[in-house]
Amino acid sequence: MIDNYIPILLALVAGVGFSVLLLKIAEYVGPKKVYDEKYTTYESGIEPYKTAREQFSVKYYLVAIFFIVFDVEVVFFYPWAVTFRKLSSQFGYFVFVEMVVFILILLAGYFYILRKGALKWD
Numbered sequence: 001m002i003d004n005y006i007p008i009l010l011a012l013v014a015g016v017g018f019s020v021l022l023l024k025i026a027e028y029v030g031p032k033k034v035y036d037e038k039y040t041t042y043e044s045g046i047e048p049y050k051t052a053r054e055q056f057s058v059k060y061y062l063v064a065i066f067f068i069v070f071d072v073e074v075v076f077f078y079p080w081a082v083t084f085r086k087l088s089s090q091f092g093y094f095v096f097v098e099m100v101v102f103i104l105i106l107l108a109g110y111f112y113i114l115r116k117g118a119l120k121w122d
Contacts (some may be wrong), residue, residue: 062118073106
């Protein structure tokens with residue numbers, strides 16, 4: 001039973017060992033010049049004028065979450081579209097009606113978000 005896990009353990013040890021070896025080689029071979037400009041923020045060659053600890057509006061995060069939710073749900077359209085002919089020949093109109101219900105649920109969520117004003121930047 002334990003013999004089945006030995007190759008996995010060896011691969012894990014080899015991977016970790018190789019990573020540590022490369023990090024140590026880079027530490028010894030790499031440049032060791034330390035100066036203040038190395039520790040400054042690089043932003044396309046422009047000197048930063050504000051701190052990186054600035055707070056963002058909660059609306060920014062809401063829009064990001066809404067984008068992720070609707071983007072992930074749209075991913076479900078592709079496999080459905082690719083297999084639509086085969087599925088519709090097996091199940092008839094049920095496959096089409098099922099996707100229409102899915103789209104209606106998405107639209108209901110979208111209109112709810114619009115009605116609540118979650119996408120308005122006041």
